[in-house]
Amino acid sequence: MKANQSYEQVRGLFTQYLKENQHRKTPERYAILEHIYNYVGHFNAELLYNSMTENYRVSLATVYNTLDLMMAANLIVKHQLGGQFAQYEKNFGSNIHNHLICSNCGKVKEFSDKQIRTSIQTKTFSLFEVSHYSLYLFGLCSKCKELLHNENAKSL
Amino acid sequence: MKANQSYEQVRGLFTQYLKENQHRKTPERYAILEHIYNYVGHFNAELLYNSMTENYRVSLATVYNTLDLMMAANLIVKHQLGGQFAQYEKNFGSNIHNHLICSNCGKVKEFSDKQIRTSIQTKTFSLFEVSHYSLYLFGLCSKCKELLHNENAKSL
DNA sequence: TTTGTTGCAAAACGTTTGCAGCCTC
DNA sequence: GAGGCTGCAAACGTTTTGCAACAAA
DSSP states (O other), rough: OOOOOOOHHHHHHHHHHHHHHHOOOOHHHHHHHHHHHHOOOOBOOHHHHHHHHHTOOOEEEEEHHHHHHHHHHTEEEEESSSSSOOEEESSSOOOEEEEETTOOOOOOOOOHHHHHHHHHHHHOOEEEEEEEEEEEEEEEEHHHHHHHHEEEEEEO | OOOOOOHHHHHHHHHHHHTTTOOOOOOHHHHHHHHHHHSSBBOHHHHHHHHHTTTEEEEEEEHHHHHHHHHHSEEEEEEEOOOSSSEEOOOOOSSEEEEETTTOOOOOOEOOOOHHHHHHTTOOOOOOOEEEEEEEEEEEHHHHHHHHHHHHHHHO
């Protein structure tokens, strides 16, 4: 995994992608990229749109359009966790794509594990070229486990 | 991993879940379970509903309701791959939850790998109890890789 | 100048919900 | 008999789309 990248590097990668695929370098696209760069953690389109429009004029449609481009450029990763809306995550450099998801409360936590990462990254396929991966572990967080345990005790 | 289970066993597990959680054993629920049991591969709610209603009367709302119950009973697993709709997969016995997903055409293929499985299953967390996992490897299938390669060659 | 991109609003889509009647318990 | 479950249709919320105006190339 690469080290974290500066905004200049990320901007360069995006520019390269846009050029190679004959897309235009619009101010909106760079504004969204910069906003995402400075954002910490997971986000969704609506959240990004709301926090951006406080001091920049963009439409939600453009946000979606740009997120698609950035996904294609491998600068962000999309997660469909809750079912209601998609979540996005930066993919600038050293990022973790392992998630613990509580089946009860829906809370998402990240973790890293060298052995898991190695076993996945060393796997190759003859008819498939892997670019990135996402691992989701589902289960119960400690709070929900306790909560459900108490409920069961009550109903007896 | 367990061996594949007979319908009687699966039905028994569902009945047990319904009883333990004080849900009713309605004919619709068993009809949906049986239909899923005989279904091969991934499916979605609409597909299930359409193929069922050819010879059984159920509403889409009941299908969704029942899928939720079966998920809670750990009899099926939900995948949110494409963004448009959720996909479900049987979890009766020996199932694989590793997926190769082509970022270009969206095709999904399953694979199994002992080392990956072991590294994930041996991992434990102090504040989280894992029940199941899903691993998604994104990339390009051989067809799309060739296709995109040819397109790039053309545009030069 | 050309045509890809934008903003806006309306439409689309899968999924959820409200409600009256039904049927399991 | 009580109340969880059903079917139906309408509502929901996220995402996509159509179109005229705009601006990057």
